[in-house]
Amino acid sequence: MTPRASRFLAWLLPWPAVSALVLAVWLLLNQSISPGQIFLGLLLALTAPRLLTTLDAPPLRIRRPWALVRLLGNVLPDIFISNYKVTRAILFSGPEREAGHVLVPLGIRSPWSLAMLACILTATPGTAWISFNPQTGLLLMHVLDLKDADELAGAITRRYEKWLQQVFE
Amino acid sequence: MIAIKTLPDWAALLTAFLVLAGAALTMIGAIGLVRFRSFYERVHAPTLGATLGIGGVLLASMVYFSVSETRPVVHEILIALFVTVTTPVTMLMLTQATLYRDRAEGRAPKITDAPPLPADVITPAPVAGAGAPSDQTERLAGQNSLKTGAPGAVSDPY
Amino acid sequence: MSMTILTWSLMAAQFMLAIAMVCACLRMFRGPRAQDRVLAMDSLYLNGMGLMLVFGIVSGSTLYFEAALVIALLGFVSTVALAKFLMRGEAIE
Structure with a gap:
């Protein structure tokens, strides 16, 4: 052309x-x-x-559409799993479950991937995006069960951030 | 009042299952809205209805009308798209407003500071990086650590 | 046989969605704080939208779809407006 x-x-x-x-x-x-x-x-x-x-939004460039498919392949099962977990927490909640705020360091900075990650974390019940500080790179989120929180940071990086970075950054 | 068209067995059963699953999840979410003790916990409950709850009902509607009108009826995707895009926005604004109000009233949830992060995590990822991003994610995976806040500090005093 | 199952499950779904709306109303009246009420109202809109869609299946008419879409739009706009109001006009980073 x-x-x-x-x-x-x-x-x-x-x-x-x-x-x-x-x-x-x-x-x-x-x-x-x-x-x-x-x-x-x-x-x-x-x-x-x-x-x-x-x-004045930054240009949207989808670099690898295939990574987007892989990302969705990770998100859909997670939605089902977390729906199941929250259902159990609602119906059979014992006193041992503890909810709390956690700080998770993020590696992505592009507004598109951050927006996408916010959608993903909100769509999986049990995790709620509260605020992201671009200066420190820390995401403040609320999790329904702190027992899951230890795996959460690694899971976000491995399952979502890696693919988001390939798609948008 | 009831004008259900006769469907083939598989479509009728599929519609029934999807509509029941969706409605049940929405109901469980609403029950959670009543049962959970603090606002931050309650934020999670309606998400059940907003994801798989509405998703099940929408899929049921798609299956039902596609089979009964013998043409693909997929405009329910619009609602799914709209709900997926708008739910994060409303939840984010609500929780941020709550955090603001809590802090203004001096009962902010206690969040201990995260440990200082290695420099390569803080620096923004290169925008047009060639092979760098995947390297960085690999390193990130090993270094991720997090701190939990005091869980009791956020429950409503009421 | 399968149509009987479908009829009854549609009935049950309407019943469950109505219970969900009652639960949301309960939380809306109990509060205790404004954000709880706004959250409950958002959930009420969402449940009402689901009920509209089930009505659409029961009556065999796609007209309810438009109503559901309008409810979704109204729910989003009103929740965002109320959340903004709770912030008292101040932006938080």
Whole structure:
């Protein structure tokens, strides 16, 4: 592709992934793939992401889509396991279970991977993201069962951070 | 009132299972909302409903309508997408507001300081690094350590 | 036979979701603090959305889907607004 063409493409689609998402959401919402709806969806996909440029968000570049698949392969089983654990904690909670705040050091810094990690940690019941300090690189989170906390830091690094780093950084 | 269309056996049973599982998980989450003692614990309870609870009901709806209308009905994905994206935002804002209020009232949860981290952990990962990131994760895995806060300090005094 | 199972499990699901909403209401009235009530309200919205989806299956109409989507939107916006209100307008890093 000539530099001129690629510059035109970058001007036309400042956020290719967001444009694709807008088009997909429009077609799903209308439940049709008729040419008219595709035309309206394309119109939206070309104009709506332009609003994002005023937000000054860092560019979204997915480096290795395959790592994203591996990441999801790690997250889905974890959601089931933690759902089971929290169900047990709710229904048969004994006095021995202790909840508490933990500080976990993180190695990732890209806003996209941090946002993704926040989604993952919130989607797995039993862990709640509270705040991340970019100066110290420490994440403050609340865990329902402190017995799991020891494995947690290692699990976050091995199962999520490693793949997030490959996808976004 | 009930206008359930007749489905093949497998679809009916699958819908029944998914809808029951989703509703049961949502109910257990709501029970947790009542049973847990402190706010920080209660944050975890509705997450059950927000992940697999809603997920089960949405999947059931997808299976039911796809089979009964003999065309793929997948617009439930929209709700799943929306819930997955918005739940972290609301939970994060709520817990941060709680932490702020607790600190303002002088009953902040006690969190002991983490140990000083090695320099290579603190430095931001190279943005356009070639092979460096994976190296760094390997080292990170060995060095991860964490401190736990005093668990009793956060429970509601009420 | 399988349709009977489906009918009854849909009934049971509606019942369980209603119980979930009652639990959320209980926490909303008991509090004790404002953030507990906001959390309970968020959960109430979510359970109501699930109930709408089950209604949709029971009545065989996809119209309930739009209602569920609107409930999800309203729940998100109101919870964020209330959480922001609890912060008293001050941002925390």
